[in-house]
Amino acid sequence: MPSSDTRNPLTRFTERMGRTVVAGVEEVGYCGVLVAQSLFWLVAGPRLKQPVRVDSVFVQMMEVGVRAVPIIALLGGAIGVMLAIQGVHTLRIFGAESRVVIGIALSVTREFAPLITGILVAGRSGSALAARLGIMTINQEVDALTVMGINPVRFLVVPALIALMVMVPALTFFSGLVGLFAAGLYVGADLGISMAAYVDQTIEILSTDDVMHGMGKSLIFAALIAVIGVANGASVTGGAEGVGRATTRAVVQAITAIVLTDMIFAFVVTR
Amino acid sequence: MDGREQKPEKVIEVRDLVAHYGERKILDGVSMDVYAGEIMVIIGGSGSGKSTLLRHVMALEHGTSGTVKILGRDPAALDAKEALDLRKKIGVAFQGGALFSSMTVGENIMLPLYEHTVLDRTTMEIMARLKLEVVGLAGFEDLMPAELSGGMVKRAAFARAIIMDPKILFCDEPSAGLDPVIAAALDNLLLRMREAMGMTIVVVTHELESAFSIADRITVLDQGRILLTGTTEELRETKIERIQNLLQRRTEEEIVDPEEYLERLMGERLGERARL
Numbered sequence: 001m002p003s004s005d006t007r008n009p010l011t012r013f014t015e016r017m018g019r020t021v022v023a024g025v026e027e028v029g030y031c032g033v034l035v036a037q038s039l040f041w042l043v044a045g046p047r048l049k050q051p052v053r054v055d056s057v058f059v060q061m062m063e064v065g066v067r068a069v070p071i072i073a074l075l076g077g078a079i080g081v082m083l084a085i086q087g088v089h090t091l092r093i094f095g096a097e098s099r100v101v102i103g104i105a106l107s108v109t110r111e112f113a114p115l116i117t118g119i120l121v122a123g124r125s126g127s128a129l130a131a132r133l134g135i136m137t138i139n140q141e142v143d144a145l146t147v148m149g150i151n152p153v154r155f156l157v158v159p160a161l162i163a164l165m166v167m168v169p170a171l172t173f174f175s176g177l178v179g180l181f182a183a184g185l186y187v188g189a190d191l192g193i194s195m196a197a198y199v200d201q202t203i204e205i206l207s208t209d210d211v212m213h214g215m216g217k218s219l220i221f222a223a224l225i226a227v228i229g230v231a232n233g234a235s236v237t238g239g240a241e242g243v244g245r246a247t248t249r250a251v252v253q254a255i256t257a258i259v260l261t262d263m264i265f266a267f268v269v270t271r
Numbered sequence: 272m273d274g275r276e277q278k279p280e281k282v283i284e285v286r287d288l289v290a291h292y293g294e295r296k297i298l299d300g301v302s303m304d305v306y307a308g309e310i311m312v313i314i315g316g317s318g319s320g321k322s323t324l325l326r327h328v329m330a331l332e333h334g335t336s337g338t339v340k341i342l343g344r345d346p347a348a349l350d351a352k353e354a355l356d357l358r359k360k361i362g363v364a365f366q367g368g369a370l371f372s373s374m375t376v377g378e379n380i381m382l383p384l385y386e387h388t389v390l391d392r393t394t395m396e397i398m399a400r401l402k403l404e405v406v407g408l409a410g411f412e413d414l415m416p417a418e419l420s421g422g423m424v425k426r427a428a429f430a431r432a433i434i435m436d437p438k439i440l441f442c443d444e445p446s447a448g449l450d451p452v453i454a455a456a457l458d459n460l461l462l463r464m465r466e467a468m469g470m471t472i473v474v475v476t477h478e479l480e481s482a483f484s485i486a487d488r489i490t491v492l493d494q495g496r497i498l499l500t501g502t503t504e505e506l507r508e509t510k511i512e513r514i515q516n517l518l519q520r521r522t523e524e525e526i527v528d529p530e531e532y533l534e535r536l537m538g539e540r541l542g543e544r545a546r547l
Contacts, residue, residue: 048352050386136371144369147329147441148383149358 030235031227034153038161041154050151056159064125064160065167072175075120079112080104080179084186097191101198104183105205113176114214115262118221121168122254126229129160130250133233134243142234161226168222169215176214217265221258228254279306281340282439282471283328288337290323297323298334299495307438310465310472312482315492316517322443324492325475329363329441330354342438359387362432362470366443368424370416370431376403377412380431387435402430405467406460422453426460433464440464442474446481454478458485479518491517 045051087100133156136142145152184198232250236242283305290298297320305311315321326332327339330346338345344357370379380399384390390398396412403409406426416424425445432440445461446454458481465472476482482489483503491498491506491514498514499506506514515521 044351048355050355139367139372140365140369141371143331144363144365144371146331147358147361147363148386149355150382150386 027231031231034157034227034230035223037153038158041151041158042162045154045158050154052154052158052162056155057162060159060163061167063128064121064163065171068121068124068167068171069174071124072117072120072171073178075116076113076175076178077182079116079175080108080181080183081186083107083112083179084183084190088187088190098193100187100191101193101201102205104187105180105202106210108179108183109176109206109210110213111262111266113179114172114218114221115258117168117172117175117218118225118258118262119255121164121171121222122225122258123251125160125164126225126254127247127251129226129229130233131243131247133230134236134246137234137236138239138243157226157230160230161223164222164226165219168225169218172214172218176211213269216269217262220261220265224257224261225254228257279308281305282307282342283473284338284340284343285324285328286338288324288327288334288339290320290327290332290334292323297495298327300337301492301495301497303490303497303500305439305471305473307471308465308469309487310461310474310485311488311490312474312476312486313490313492314476314479314482314517316477318494319492320495321475321477321492325441325443325473328473329361330357355387359383359435360438361441362435362437362439363441364425364428364432364443364445366447368416368428370424370427372416374416375412376408376414376416376419376427379416379427380412380434383431383435398434399430402434403427405433405464406430407456422449422457425449425457429457429460429464433468433470436468436470438470440470440472442472442476444476444478445474446476446478454481455484461485493517 041050042052083104084100087103088097091097091100091103133142136156142152142156145155180202184195184202187193187198188195229250232246232253236246238245281304283303285301285303288298288301289296301320301324303311303324313321313324323332327334328341330339330341333339333347339347341357342360344353346354346357349357370376371382374382377396377399380402381395384395384398388395399412400409403412406429408423408426408430411419411423411427416427419427429442429445432442442461445457449457461472461474462485464470474482474485486503488500488502489506490500493513498511499509501509507518509515
């Protein structure tokens with residue numbers, strides 16, 4: 001549509017910029033409110049005789065976690081082997097191939113397992129959450145819940161949030177194990193290190209701190225995926241097209257948030 | 272009309288309600304009373320603000336100014352527990368049904384019972400079947416909403432709306448998009464439900480025929496203001512031109528200021544926001 005706006009382009013640019021910033025801040029604020037409300041219903045729900053239903057948490061855990069196991073195993077294994085190949089190849093320059101285990105153990109546990117799991121769950125479950133909430137919003141199902149006296153945050157958001165916060169760390173742990181094991185197979189085949197020796201070395205290298213670093217991150221990723229998915233889904237307007245847009249936005253925002261948080265987390269924790 | 276003389280209690284009281292959607296004013300000083308046991312129909316063209324008015328009296332939204340009282344209480348001023356108690360006394364049948372697509376029809380209808388009562392499953396199932404009987408959908412409880420036709424979805428939504436035996440039932444466009452026979456059947460259903468349960472019913476519709484066949488009183492909304500509230504006879508005899516136009520289905524020429532018209536063509540509409 002040709003714009004009839006005759007103002008100075010700089011003014012227009014500044015205005016648009018300001019609007020975008022305000023909208024962004026508003027969205028972050030909304031996410032904060034969502035987290036606060038979720039905590040409120042988790043704690044105060046039972047007292048108001050409005051508990052968060054355990055069965056819907058399990059349904060979500062099944063969907064978010066258990067159904068993701070095969071694809072997580074595949075990706076975790078592939079990442080492990082990829083790291084082993086690259087590690088051996090790079091270290092060969094110095095003739096230090098046998099030191100590859102330390103690189104694999106630390107990078108899988110601290111970085112790749114949480115990151116790959118986070119990105120995969122964002123794509124699988126963050127988008128599903130946004131789409132489900134978006135469709136429920138445009139079908140007035142969210143309004144229907146409200147008028148029935150069923151708080152939508154308690155009924156829809158909290159189960160998904162809990163499920164993600166339990167399952168993402170669990171999947172991360174699993175993905176790390178598969179990655180380390182797959183890397184061990186490759187290292188064994190290429191360098192002739194026995195599996196037992198590989199496992200011994202890995203255990204020696206890894207400290208509780210490394211494992212907690214990965215787990216802690218994945219917990220934050222889980223909350224980000226849930227909140228971003230819900231915020232995008234709940235703000236859907238404009239029918240089916242709007243749902244599609246919200247779903248895409250949810251995935252892109254969640255992955256961006258995960259990668260940025262990962263960087264900040266790594267920086268802060270390693271200080 | 273019997274019993275009107277002894278002033279039945281007001282179940283809904285709206286005073287000078289003003290509501291905005293973004294910068295646009297949708298409701299402009301609306302005042303309306305609904306008495307216990309009556310069927311109040313709100314009619315008006317599209318964009319008249321009738322759906323917005325309904326959202327406010329259902330306490331889904333709170334206005335910019337003015338007050339809304341439902342069963343004597345202002346929903347904007349209630350804490351979580353009081354709001355919940357009020358909600359339990361209200362049933363809503365949404366325009367599109369708003370059934371949860373992941374649950375069967377029976378589970379949809381049982382949901383309020385499941386969330387708000389401590390009844391056992393068998394009792395809840397019996398109550399759900401009872402309400403399905405009322406709306407003529409007996410035996411459909413195990414189907415998914417996607418397997419129902421449009422009219423059936425609306426009837427199932429009625430069943431869910433009345434499962435808690437509400438004091439007030441709100442219906443948003445109960446006959447929109449349905450064939451005349453099914454629409455008439457739904458009107459009858461509303462009348463029968465009022466008869467059987469004595470509830471107050473507020474209906475928003477743009478179907479005049481349906482409005483006249485069920486209403487005790489009708490409120491005509493136009494451009495965010497109430498033109499008239501009265502019985503069906505009062506409405507037919509009114510001299511207000513816009514209402515007569517509405518009843519006769521006459522379109523009316525919009526009088527526009529030439530300057531404003533020019534501005535509109537130039538795309539300088541008021542309140543239009545640049546899309547980001």
